[in-house]
Amino acid sequence: MPASADELLALLDLEDLDVNLFRGRQPETSLQRVFGGQVAAQALLAAARTTDPAYVVHSLHSYFLLPGDTAVPIIYDVERLRDGRSFGTRRVVARQHGRPIYYLTANFQKAEEGFEHQDVMPEVIPPEEGLDLGAMFRSRGGGSTEEWEREWAALDVRYVGNSRQGLPEDPAHPARARLWIRVNGEMGDDPLQHLAAFTYASDMTLLGSTLVPHGVNISSPGMQVASLDHTVWFHRSFRADEWWLYDQESPSASGGRGLAVARVFTQDGTLGATVAQEGLIRHRD
Structure with a gap:
């Protein structure tokens, strides 16, 4: 996986194969399947490559169909559904081995x-006071350090807290988690690259919030966890x-699935995006 901002941007850079057809590269990784954020970000860039730059993405809706194979590239086939005076719509199918693994609209x-309005950002500690997840893994030593550096070093993540520890009690909302995140390094000023990098990072921690009340996490023994769908509404521009x-x-977990909804605020309190995801959170004895 990318270990820096430059490597992340290189991973998200697509190869043009034909009209509306693109190929996405794969990083070196020990993950057993392609990271969902990578597929979502590459598919978004494929859609944008076929759209007039005067149009900016305001929403994406997607489904993960099959686990992606990390050993072969992903082909992105874009369908131009609509080009209107105000809106344009694209549908993208990601394929490997001749089969669809992911759909995005x-x-x-x-x-x-x-009209303009937005929620107010909750009061939280600044990112400098949050728990550095990279430092936490490094303090454990051994494989945890190597895994973090190899797979997630392109992102700087600071944990603020969850409903069990670190956040004010709120019995009406038993499953909450807050983190500060940014790409670990400077990017350029291309807004599309920031949208894609954010989309990549947005898939990283959501399902963890669905497990907060249950005393387990995604790496606990017996847990089978996978993203089923992913939706982002982009409200205002911000830098990843x-x-x-x-x-x-x-708000809910049932039937072996958990739903997570997240608001994305910049440090000055601007609401930049809203994200929703349902995932498999199956526990096997």
């Missing part, structure tokens, strides 16, 4: 003025290489 819009608060909440 993205909607784009020309910039326009309109500057701190953003991932304010996560899980």
